[in-house]
Amino acid sequence: MTHLDTLRRSGEATVYAVVAVLGVIAAVVGAGYGMFGEGGRIGPGFLPVVTGILTAILCGAVAFGIVRRAVHHEPEPSIEQVPDIDITGRSERQRVVNLWVVFGLTFVAILLVQLVGFLVAFGLLVLVVSAVVERQPVLRSLAITVVAVAVVYLLFGLFLGVPLPGGLLGLGTEG
Known part of the structure; x- marks a missing residue:
């Protein structure tokens, strides 16, 4: 060939x-x-x-x-030939499945933005990816989520002044 x-x-x-x-x-x-x-x-x-x-x-x-x-x-x-198992113990197949799960969760989060607002949808996405996909302990996942949402809010919402959609809950920086 x-x-x-x-x-x-x-x-x-x-x-x-x-x-x-x-x-x-x-x-x-x-x-x-x-x-x-x-x-x-x-x-x-x-x-x-x-x-x-x-x-x-x-x-x-x-x-x-x-x-x-x-x-x-x-x-x-x-x-260099790399073993199929990574340092977290996941096979290539598990990593591919995780990737598709994250794509699906991202799509759901995008759909949720109009309903619950960007910050809540983003927070839910980070929490589910951290706790379910990455299998982190719940408290660690909550801490990661709080920090990620705070950084996004401070950076985009306050510092850069980018309007973040609030959805029906009105928890954004737009308007």
């Missing part, structure tokens, strides 16, 4: 290219929100633009490298 056949079958370069395009889209959409607000403050579009650009550059570079290696028949970079 040639390098190009391997490239076609793996789809790795395609995935990185698609994510790079999504980064460009995020940057364009974020720019529509405005990079800066009144008085030169960072606006709601700043973070999407920066992360979109970084995602596009990094994923584009990886996709380009994969294609270049396949076209020029360069060997894959050698990576």
Whole structure:
């Protein structure tokens, strides 16, 4: 099997290219929100633009490298063989399942924002990921949640003045 056949079958370069395009889209959409607000403050579009650009550059570079290696028949970079079990005792399959669980929980948290507000939805997300997915003790998970919500509120809500949706509970910084 040639390098190009391997490239076609793996789809790795395609995935990185698609994510790079999504980064460009995020940057364009974020720019529509405005990079800066009144008085030169960072606006709601700043973070999407920066992360979109970084995602596009990094994923584009990886996709380009994969294609270049396949076209020029360069060997894959050698990576030291890593055991399937990580330092927390999870197999690769468990790590993949955890990743999908976190994606699902993030989607649910996004849906909850309009109902309970960003800070509450974010806090619930952090608490569930910490306690259930990462299996941290409940008190440690609560402490992590309180610190994470406080940092987000202080950084975005107060320092940067980014309006955080309050949902039906009105526990945000908007308006």
